[in-house]
Amino acid sequence: QVQLQQWGAGLLKPSETLSLTCAVYGGSFTGYFWSWIRQPPGKGLEWIGEINHSGNTNYNPSLERRVTISVDTPKNQLSLNLTSVTAADTGVYYCARGGLSRWGLGTLVTVSS
């Protein structure tokens, strides 16, 4: 059974960089793209971007200027960096397998001065 475990800083100040990591256990890492998705408090889902084991990425154009997704294939991990955060970046951040068939539990990130 594939499991996705996430971690990263949960409280940031405006202008700082959000950094999260997602580790994949118990399944194939190389056969999929892996996504980051976020959800502001009480709101819907927004796709941030995706990466595969070779480092090929696709990003949401609305966030592309500030987003970098990277991969560490030997460790079965992917990471998200989002620069210059503001309060609008507050929310729960999820990693998910391609096709959205498996999700991490989510990491709450709060941006506040």
Add this chain to the structure above:
Amino acid sequence: DLVLTQTPLSSSVTLGQPASISCRSSQSLVHTDGNTYLSWLQQRPGQPPRLLLYKISNRLSGVPDRFSGSGAGTDFALKISRVEAGDVGVYYCVQQTQFPHPMYTFGQGTKLEI
């Protein structure tokens, strides 16, 4: 850009009764490979989303057959034949597109209450 519009945004249903959610796309969702990558997610309160259906009507392993999907082109629907208490939550349709750029687009979500 593609927009997915769900209706209703909120629905109150009686236990044991059916429920239906509509998802309408601003453009055809038929991929160049002939498939339609329209999926449905369920998000129970306080939990991450869970994939229920993919490619319109295919249930993920473990999803009860009370859940079914239908539609084609730009109009899709999720139906729950007999609502149970554990079905409470928010349901999202989501589309994976390739053009003009690869990305996922979500509907606004429909809150299902008992």
